[in-house]
Amino acid sequence: MSARAILVTLSLSALGAAFTAAAAEDPRVLDFAPPSPGTYELHRIMRAPDEDVLDVDGRRERLSQLTRDRITLLGFIYTSCMDPEGCPLAYRVFAQLKDQIQATPALRDKVQLVSLSFDPARDSPSVMRQYAGSRREEDGGVRWLFLTTPSVKELMPLVEGFGQDVRYSIDRSSGRPVRQLAHVLKVFLIDRAGYVREIYTSTFLHPQSILADIQTLLMEPDGALPD
């Protein structure tokens, strides 16, 4: 078994354990009553960046082609992420949202989820397929895309354009880089015109609030349709 295969196997095993533990917890509970959908405004924060991405079959497409015509909830992940306030949390919240959107016919074909890797060196399309498990199946329900990029060259404009911070640390004693990815979870709500309308972090990632935001976009006069 290659080093890469060992890494992937161990990462996914550990990730599975993390998901099991996370699933055992209660969903995040809001400690406040969020404003009702349509009673507030979600401003256009910025235009979503665009680049080539790969789906789990290795097909290359522009991200904008995959996100147009639907309201998209996009989160950056990497399959070896173990931060409980990072990718596993996003996965759990996405899974909850998928189930809730699935149960709401008015939303089902208007909303999609996208998990985009920012570790193309490790997260090949096949690794992303493993990571997705049964969640990616469309089965006439809510679409959940698991994407990666061909290389860092295609990733960079997306990471920079969205403002997703990705860092490594430096060991103070040796002054040498600790080459392990770290990030602070961000999830982006993109309207059908390609604008980022809300950005969530781990401190503000509540399915109830996200659903209210999606409904707010759909209540806009143009339904957040493309320009």
Next chain:
Amino acid sequence: MSSTFPRLRPGRVLAALALAAALAAVFATADETCNSPYIANLIKGQEDYVYVWALGVEGLGDGSDKLVTVDVDPKSKTYGKVVSQVSVGGRGEAHHMGFTDDRRRIWAGGLSGTDIYVFDIATDPARPKLVKTIKDLGTKTGYVGPHTYYALPGRMLVQALSNDKDKGGVTGMALFNNNGDFIARYPMPVDKGGDGYAYDLAVNPSKNVLLTSSFTGSANYMRPLGDLIKDEAAMKRFGNTMVAWDLKAMKPTNVMAVPGAPLEIRWSLTPGANWAVTAAALTSKLWLVKQDAKGQWQAKEVATIGDPAKIPLPVDISITRDGKGLWVNTFMDGMTRYFDLSNPEAPRQTYEKHTGRQVNMISQSWDGKRVYITSSLLANWDKAGDDNEQFLRGFTWDGRELKQVFEVDFTKEKLGRAHHMKLGSKVLRVAYR
């Protein structure tokens, strides 16, 4: 396929996974005790730099407002020394600054105009670079004197102090994305008890609440203090309110009466605590803000700072990471006081020290063991003659005594008036370049 990351050998895999878990504890969602909870990377160990936003002084050095970087790592050969400075090419009453949520940039501004300066601190944390000047705050909002820079995810919420109509205190907030593109404006409320004034802002995401405080307008804060305090009518034009906002909707929910210019707002960082404190400058009182039984945010006076009759002028406060202690700097008497906040309903002063002839901002490290103090309040409010000390002083705090360990004399170094501080670290880098 290329990456800046080498493939890990099998023997390193488990170590890497363990490291990832450890990093999760490092990258928390609060800052060194007093910044936006959305800021990405805490410095929980030794900070390397203190960035000081300094007001230019005519005839001193280049006379320009500047961002000064001071090495504060005790193990460094340049400990306690200025390692770089970036002038903005003009003088505009430099005042406060704030990190973007990814902590890659500092936004800073001046109170006499509308320009906002953006510094890159990620490429080389020891040598910040001025990478952008945002010039449309005034034209987009009519607001003057950008003061507080508060990171929201991917955005910066800027609290202004004044307006371009009458230079009074009625003003508002402006929202920009991290690229510096204007998004929206939010006027301070002038109805239901609101006076329209503003100063600081601070959010508590878990309660979906934004708190704002209130100071005064440009016509007052740009005026010599000696003249101002003799002008009875002008002295009435100070803020007497705090406002609770629905953060998501960015709509005010209720106005609280807090007389005497409530300034800095500090939320307790203890999860579930959900209270904040502020200090009213003119009345020298500490106020507690928390929800009542009906869930409405209310403010109540909980302590006195020094002798209010002598107008010590509390100007900055810094809360400890556990929410059990509060540093308070009072400008006029040059005192630094520590309050025990174990019971936020009844703060109790337990320590005081004269730290300068005039003291303004106070910041502390995450562990509270290091405390930094600067000297300047406003160009026309700073003292004169020998009392006009301008410095950054570093102290250690062992729970009993503040001990000064270094000083940078901003006049001797021809840097100007030392005002706001932010802490920096060289141990964090952007992964992909």
